[in-house]
Every structure is written in C-alpha cells, then in structure tokens.
Amino acid sequence: DAKTTQPNSMESNEEEPVHLPCNHSTISGTDYIHWYRQLPSQGPEYVIHGLTSNVNNRMASLAIAEDRKSSTLILHRATLRDAAVYYCILREKRQGGSEKLVFGKGMKLTVNP
Amino acid sequence: EPEVTQTPSHQVTQMGQEVILRCVPISNHLYFYWYRQILGQKVEFLVSFYNNEISEKSEIFDDQFSVERPDGSNFTLKIRSTKLEDSAMYFCASDTRGRYTGELFFGEGSRLTVL
Numbered sequence: 001d002a003k004t005t006q007p008n009s010m011e012s013n014e015e016e017p018v019h020l021p022c023n024h025s026t027i028s029g030t031d032y033i034h035w036y037r038q039l040p041s042q043g044p045e046y047v048i049h050g051l052t053s054n055v056n057n058r059m060a061s062l063a064i065a066e067d068r069k070s071s072t073l074i075l076h077r078a079t080l081r082d083a084a085v086y087y088c089i090l091r092e093k094r095q096g097g098s099e100k101l102v103f104g105k106g107m108k109l110t111v112n113p
Numbered sequence: 114e115p116e117v118t119q120t121p122s123h124q125v126t127q128m129g130q131e132v133i134l135r136c137v138p139i140s141n142h143l144y145f146y147w148y149r150q151i152l153g154q155k156v157e158f159l160v161s162f163y164n165n166e167i168s169e170k171s172e173i174f175d176d177q178f179s180v181e182r183p184d185g186s187n188f189t190l191k192i193r194s195t196k197l198e199d200s201a202m203y204f205c206a207s208d209t210r211g212r213y214t215g216e217l218f219f220g221e222g223s224r225l226t227v228l
Contacts, residue, residue, distance in 0.1 A: 036217075043117075043204045043219035044148075044156060087156075100146065100169060101217060103156040 004088045006107040012078045013112050020073040020107060022088030027068050034091050034101070035062065035073045037084040044087065044103070047073065083111045115139045117220035119205050125226045126195055134190045134223045136205030145188045146206040146217070147180065149173070156204070162188065195227045 005023040012018035024033065035047040048055055048062045050071070055062040061074040075082055085106040092099045118137045126132050138145050147159040160170040162180050179191045188207075192199055202222040 038156070043206075043222050044217075045219065046216040049216070100158045100161055101148075101156075102158065103148075105155060 004090060004104060006086070006088050006104070008105070009108040009110065011110045011112060012075075014080060015077050018075045018078045018082075018109065018111075020075070020086050020088075020109065021070065022072070023070045024088070024090055025069045027090055028092070030092050031090040032092075033062065033064060033068075033071050034089045035060070036087045036089060036101070036103075037082075038087070038106070039081075039084045044101075047086070049091070078109075078111045080111050080113060083109055085109075115218070117205055117207055117218050119203075119220035119223045121223055122221070123224040123226070125228065128197055128227055129194050132192045132195055132199075132225060134192075134203050134205075134225070136188045136190070136220055137186050138188055138205065138207030139218055140186070142207035142209055142218070144168075144208050145180075145182070147190045148204045148206060148219075149201040150204065150222075151198075151201045159190075159203075192225075195225070197227050200225055200227045 032049050032051050034049040036044045037047050038044045048057050048060050050062045050064050054064060063072045085108050087103050087106040089101050091101055117139060120135045124132060145162040148156050149159055150156045158171050160174045160180055161168045165182060177193045181189050202224050204222045205220045206217050208217045
C-alpha cells in the first residue's frame with residue numbers, strides 16, 4: 001500500500017484556520033487522497049477526498065500539490081468539535097468497486113479555546 | 114442522514130466464548146466491511162464483503178472469524194472462541210458500488226472486552 005506521512009500532532013486555536021499537511025511521495029496515478037477523522041470514542045468519519053484538483057465541501061478544503069506528492073487539509077475555522085485524529089489515506093479506485101482503507105497512525109489535532 | 118448502526122455498543126465475554134457483533138449498513142449500500150481498533154492503536158482492516166461473499170480479508174481474519182449477511186439488512190461478525198487479544202472496538206462500515214463517491218460510512222463501533 002502506498003504510504004502517507006503526517007506530523008504526530010498539531011495544535012490550533014478555536015475559530016482560526018488550520019492546515020494539516022500530508023506527504024505521499026509514492027502516490028500512483030490511480031490513488032485518490034482521502035481524509036478521515038476520528039473523534040474520541042467514535043468511529044472514523046469521512047472528511048473529504050480528491051484526485052488532482054483542489055476540493056471544497058461543507059467540512060473542509062483539500063489542496064493537492066501539482067505533482068500530487070503532498071496535500072493539505074484546510075479547516076477554515078477550527079472549532080472545539082474538530083479536535084480529533086486526522087488520517088490522510090491513499091485509496092485506489094477500482095473500476096466499479098471499492099477498495100479498503102489502510103489507516104496509519106494519523107495526526108492528533110488539539111483545538112485550544 | 115443515513116447511518117450505519119451497530120449492536121451491542123459494549124459486550125463483555127469470557128475467553129473461549131462465541132461473540133456475534135451486529136451491523137445494519139446503509140440500505141442502498143452493497144460493500145460491507147469490518148475494522149477493529151485495539152485501544153490506543155491504529156484502525157485495522159479485517160474483511161470486506163460483497164455479493165454475499167468475502168472479497169478481501171486481512172491476516173487478522175483467521176478461522177476464528179466469520180461474516181454473514183443473513184437477511185437483507187444485517188451484517189454480522191462472529192468470533193467463535195474469543196481470546197484476550199480480541200478485546201477491541203469493532204467498526205462496521207459500508208459504501209456504494211458503481212459511481213465512486215469515495216466515502217466509507219462507519220458505525221459508532223462495538224466495544225468487545227474479553228476477560
């Protein structure tokens with residue numbers, strides 16, 4: 001499985017933007033970049049995914065480097081509820097089907113009030 | 114919003130006993146998964162299930178584990194003879210087939226404690 005590298009942890013302040021980096025230098029052309037997060041005592045939760053272009057949704061934005069070897073998850077205004085472990089995962093798109101997620105250790109985001 | 118539901122939320126069992134964890138995936142989903150997370154460790158893939166058969170399984174998913182979709186709604190994980198090291202949170206997940214949405218929906222998990 002192609003691997004990703006994330007910092008172990010980050011801190012941010014409430015209502016400020018936070019940029020969560022991820023390196024994936026061995027990404028292949030068929031790998032999608034996914035971000036999930038896991039709040040304390042809950043199951044993983046989908047955040048966003050992309051292939052080549054930057055993506056926005058109601059939760060976050062995903063900025064993908066032109067060479068696709070890195071990406072950044074952007075939370076525009078961090079809230080206390082955003083404190084979680086964030087996982088950057090490469091997932092291969094299979095024709096007509098789905099591929100398992102391989103979780104790493106992730107990055108713990110602490111949001112200070 | 115549709116969600117994956119799991120029961121029980123917490124089960125305590127004695128070593129050697131059989132355990133069945135239940136999941137109700139989202140109704141129009143066709144791919145189903147079980148993951149587990151030992152306390153303080155990574156989320157680990159166990160098995161994926163499609164069209165009433167296992168499509169992929171990990172090394173963790175040995176002969177003690179089995180999955181079943183006994184009716185149109187439930188998806189179960191059975192552990193035949195539990196061991197202490199099976200203590201973990203077990204997460205069920207599901208997603209759609211066809212148009213790639215990229216989103217895997219997870220349940221809240223079932224905590225298994227083996228004594």
